[in-house]
Amino acid sequence: MARAVSTQHKTIATAAAWIVALLIFFPILYTIITSFKSEQEAIQGFNLFPSGTTESYIAVEAQRGYFKFFLNSVFLSVGSTILALLVAIPAAWSMAFSPGKWTKDILMWMLSTKMMPAVAVLFPIYLIFRDTGLLDSRIGLMVMLMLINLPIVVWMLYTYFREIPGEILEAARMDGASLWNEIVYVLTPMAVPGIASTMLLNIILAWNEAFWTIRLTTTEAAPLTAFISSFSSPQGLFWAKLSAASTLAIAPILIMGWFSQKQLVRGLTFGAVK
């Protein structure tokens, strides 16, 4: 009997999970479906079966050229993630293993910067970028993306490092390991899964960041977010083309997420309940 109930529970839970997953995924699915419609089809109400035309993809590529934007997206998301990890690993290490009186407050303060609407600092940031010649530069935007994602990276790594028993590090020290050796040979190998999932999440966040990447770029550094934005039109039909552009923009990150989902889920749920 107990076994029957648990099977039934399992079935319900699985069904519920599928429904929720489908609900969440549906807008993306419908975008992909719409991208294979003609503009006329796209605006004629709800329809799950497109005619399968690829005219929107052809038009999008002819109008704007995907590859340059794609390369910028790769450079910005990977570059900003590496930069963020370089800063965040030492920071999280010190907070996790030698916390001071203010560690909690510093963590909270870092997170609080994410609570401010980005547009509030648009003008100061724009002026700084202008005066330092960083407008429309990949390096400038990479630093910007690193800075806005840094709080999340530090928090994730901090939570992860806290799970590693300090005794292991102490043991390493007893054996005469230097600080450098301790981080490189003891801590890092144990934290690789955590660092990897942090890295993946940060790449996704940087890839999808649309406020600064549109506002601080013009032609040279513009990534895929700017590519998508260019297909909306105030006068004329554009849904199919916009969907095609969006599909092209999310495809690489969707595929990457698909292959690394194990890492992602592990990183996100790690340390919640044991």
Place this chain on the structure above:
Amino acid sequence: MKLRTLTLGLLSASAFAFAAQAESITIATVNNGDMVRMQTLTDDFTAKNPDIQLQWVTLEENVLRERVTTDIATKGGQYDVMTIGTYEVPIWAKQNWLLPLDKLGDDYDVKDIIPAIANGLSVDGKLYAAPFYGESSFVMYRKDLMEKAGLTMPDAPTWDFIKQAAEKMTDRANGVNGVCLRGKAGWGENMAFLTAMSNSFGARWFDENWKPQFDQPEWKNTLQFYVDLMKANGPEGASSNGFNENLALFQQGKCGMWIDATVAASFVSDPKASTVADKVGYALAPDNGLGKRGNWLWAWSLAIPAGTQKADAAQKFVSWATSKDYLELVASKEGWANVPPGTRSSLYANPEYQKAAPFAKMTLDSINAADPTHPTVKPVPYVGVQFVAIPEFQGLGTTVGQLFSAALAGQTSVDDALKQAQDAATATMTEGGYIQ
């Protein structure tokens, strides 16, 4: 010695290379059909100006507006040419953010620009932006449904006629709505339509002392007429319909009449996209016999920000893109029907264009019927037909637009919407220092 020679050689070579390198100008624009077409035709410009390269930044309209405003206000210098509308030009020119266009070339023929459009883009007699395409609004209607209703659309209808025709044409059982009008909230969406409409009802946004006028009977008449007309004869969910939604409805044969941008005429009469292409008639926007019609005036225009380092190259480009030659270039490649409309009087005198665009005369008459410097029946302190050319209008217009959209959706009454609009406008104008 050898080293010095080598260094000198390298330096002069690099200097030469620098001089020979083409100058690159960056143009910010929106993704409208005419703009996209221009980007495919720029070989003509670069052939004539081999020393100038063109870089394009295309953005969604509101993002573009915010982006260029940030850049121009901080003198960021990211753009050398920007696409802006008749709303921005008077405000930005007064702030000295734009360069006057006085080097457009001898054969440019500034006087050929349609006077109503040129007025909207000039401050103190100086042109600050060159129109790329211009538009007014007018009535597009189904000739077959009008005939079925036993009515004849006059060239210059009244609002009463529109109401009467809408009632007769509405056939909801067969999916036909008598009239489709904008309802989606936004200063450039429903408020463009309603502000223009209110002009023909004798209403105005502000009196000569900048006091908001939503508490006056003219506004009540406008909004009540609009809400009643749409509730009885408009499509379902009209409060979320903007230009593109109404375009789709009209193309699918679901609207008897649609009052919107003249540029829509080329879409609804295109047999590839429209199921009613051969059944569309055109008439001037309606009036109430008070001397003003309910049509607007807009021109997507090219302007040069004061912060640019490449003003001469930018003027050359603006001159090329808005010249008579450009219209002929489009005609030779894509046919006269695809020429950007509403900018030059000579286009409307061209018999080939008249033949290709049956809506040409009505478009020109509509543009000429709008006067941005005297938009309303009673005097006003502002410029602009379907907007008020003050910086506060974007925010205020959208707030009022949301209230009026809610009235259309039945979430609030007409009286409440007007009262709240009056309060919001009074607060904004007091804060802005217009009302002491």
